[in-house]
Amino acid sequence: MRIKDRLLKTLTAAALGTAMLWASPALAADDTIKVGVLHSLSGTMAISETTLKDAMLMLIEEQNKKGGLLGKKLEAVVVDPASDWPLFAEKARELIEKDKVSAVFGCWTSVSRKSVLPVFEELNSLLFYPVQYEGEESQRNIFYTGAAPNQQAIPAVDYLMANDKVERWVLAGTDYVYPRTTNKILEAYLLAKGVKAEDIMINYTPFGHSDWQTIVSDIKKFGSAGKKTAVVSTINGDANVPFYKELGNQGVKAEDIPVVAFSVGEEELAGLDTAPLVGHLAAWNYFQSQDNPVNEAFIKTWKAFIKNEKRVTNDPMEAAYIGFNMWVKAVEAAGTTEPDVVIDSIVGVSVPNLTGGYSAMLPNHHITKPVLIGEIQADGQFETVWQTPGLVAGDEWSDFLPDSKDLISDWRKPMSCGNFNTATGKCGGKG
């Protein structure tokens, strides 16, 4: 019996030892550089964010085909924060501390970004944020490759004023920080341009709102005061679908009351019959319909990767593409993935974008982008009807809000400040 016990113990110890040895090769696999992908794969934002996760996997695969980065292969670490904002922060911490990623590409809603911000500052890692947002932020550890309000909202309003002679404005948004801040900026901008306060109507709806009858009826009423009216929509997520359906059903034609949206792209139109919506607008920095060789190659690679001819590309995917390529270029220039070194080397990096030109990383951690205004077509694509003659530099501190008009951001040494107040000469916000 005793011998048997001893034998058993020895065997168990040996087994455990082998298992541990077996597990340790994971540590030895340091030949990969890990990249974190932090996008919701379930919950209400899954609709928009899943395609970005797929885009990141494609970009990493393409980079590995070119030989990887610094001689090592890239490895994607995908987590699902499930549209749960506190979970975003937890998952970000897990990616940086446990998985030891060199950079994270992720987030969509501004609230998710604000949740992960303290984590990235504390652990000194890098976040590339590919979605259009409301500005009023510039952090050392975050690179904003999506549009700031001056790269989307303001040019859209300018286009409507100049082209369609719009005099009355409806600002309709979902009730959270991005539409609220954007509408604050737009209201200040419109008033500064001489629009009367009674010619501006603002309203907010919850996420997923589906009964748009009253609001569309109010829009029609507001638009029948003899002045040309337009709707500026910051409605987010799938509430857009019943909104556009109701517009179509109640006969609101784009020639009469155009709707320009900031969060409706090819992906959101994929679930809609767009025939009644022809002519309604969106403002982005990229459309799938852009005709140039780089974009055509990108679309071809994407459709082959995702094995589905019907999947579309959209602006946040282009922003992810630009952000990823900028990071790769900066790491190659710096020779290391150390965040502090990359933060210094990435300013000034210029990579091709998908609209036939180049985008450069600015000292305020935003990029240069062209602004495109497109009209919805019957096949769910956008037709570009206007674009800025050149690139617009991202301006995160809006010049139209009193709290931010004196602020600038420059992360190069020696200033290294995200909210330097030019009026008081001090770093740290509105003094």
Next chain:
Amino acid sequence: MIAGAMRALKIIIFVLLSCFASASLAWSGEVEIRTSIAQLATAKGFPEIEKIVKDLAALGDPLVNPALTALADGNLQVRKSDNAIFITRDGGAGVVLIDPVTGKEAGEAAKTDVVKIKVNNGLRRIIRDSLGNLTLQSPDTATRRQAAETIFKNSDASQLTALDAAIAGETDAGVKAQMELARASAILNSDRSDDEKVDAIELIGERGGREALSLLTATEAKTTGLVKDQAAAAVAGIERSLAIWATGQNVWYGISLGSVLLLAAIGLAITFGVMGVINMAHGEMVMLGAYTTFVTQDVIRDNFPGLFDWSLLIALPLAFLVAAIVGVIIERGIIRHLYGRPLETLLATWGVSLILQQGVRSIFGPTNQEVGNPSWMSGSFQIGELDITWNRLWIIVFSLIVFFVLLIALNKTPLGLQMRAVTQNRRMASAMGIRTPFVDSMTFALGSGIAGIAGVALSQIDNVSPNLGQSYIIDSFMVVVFGGVGNLWGTLVGALSLGILNKFLEPFAGAVLGKILVLVLIILFIQKRPRGLFALKGRAVEA
């Protein structure tokens, strides 16, 4: 005789020449049109296209109508090889090419061989207005009416002579009245005398409506004196009548919202009423019904495209079956073992709802699925100043049909009798020989099946996604608690009154605050009447 022959000859020559002349005029008209259209192939930018459109419209020839209409619809394309312009129509693998002036088919081309001529909203507006002017004398009554309505909206003063001519020759009374209105609208925008303008204001004020309001407000803003006062008075009058119509419109919206709530809640009223089970997976039954509709439509689209308009009717029994079967599985598998333990049932059904959501997400993907509206469910019509959208109208009709069918099922069928007995007093019903476990299963199946049918209807107005059920579960419980548990009439009254209340609050408080206020009011109401509006008399439901 020779003189007569000479004269005859002269007449013949004259006739021939004039025929020739008019033919060549028409020919030269067509040539001009073709030249202008051809310029579209090389026009760069919207301002150039706009100029060509205006030139075409200025020719005043109805022959340009097909080309202009095609341009506005995005069907006017340029063949890359020779810059020839065609109207295109989808045909087979490519497009059918149609001559833009004569309308004759001119061959086919691949989609990549032609390039669409781009237009934007401004251009579409100009084309629409131009078409309005050009079609004023069209032989088709509907086209003439449309033309008059367009001119009424855009107040084009240059059309006054054309309108006068058209009115003089118009035989149809309805179109004539529309033309008079268009004329009045054009006068307001012209330099005619004040008296004429005042008459015009009176005519337009009588017509009433949103477009008239828009016109008169603009007139009031840019005139002075007597005309301004008249316009202001007319505006006030129209606004008063519109306010009354607006109240009616809110009632309509309230009823349509109420019908949606009714559909979602009625299944819950039955299961909650009969079994006292708080079924948190009820929303997912609705979602399963919506996905059944999607799958049915997909199958029909691929195999029987002609049946698409019937797809909803085909989906109805299928959705009922799918949801009912899932309901029976849940009841037999989980709820049966948890009788008498409401908290555990709540948790278990919540877990089931999460499983169902994730299951659907894994099978169909997390993105929304496109469920098409059949043609009879799109668009709207007007009764007076009320805008009635077809999809909402059909949903109200449908929900009332479902309600009455259920009422009949509960009151006139043997199973319904057993269900009502078990609702009122389970022990007594069991003592009377009713097999309560069987009734429970059937009730759950019926309630879930009705939720599945609701999903078919809701797929027409809401997104079909795995989260669909979550938007309706809270509202369903609200309606059932407010209306009274187990009572169908309570559910009907509860749903309609909550819908109307919500819609009346929304214009003042906004969507978010309106919903909050409704919830607060229900809480206060429940304090006074805990059993709801139509409480069941008799013993309370026991497990």
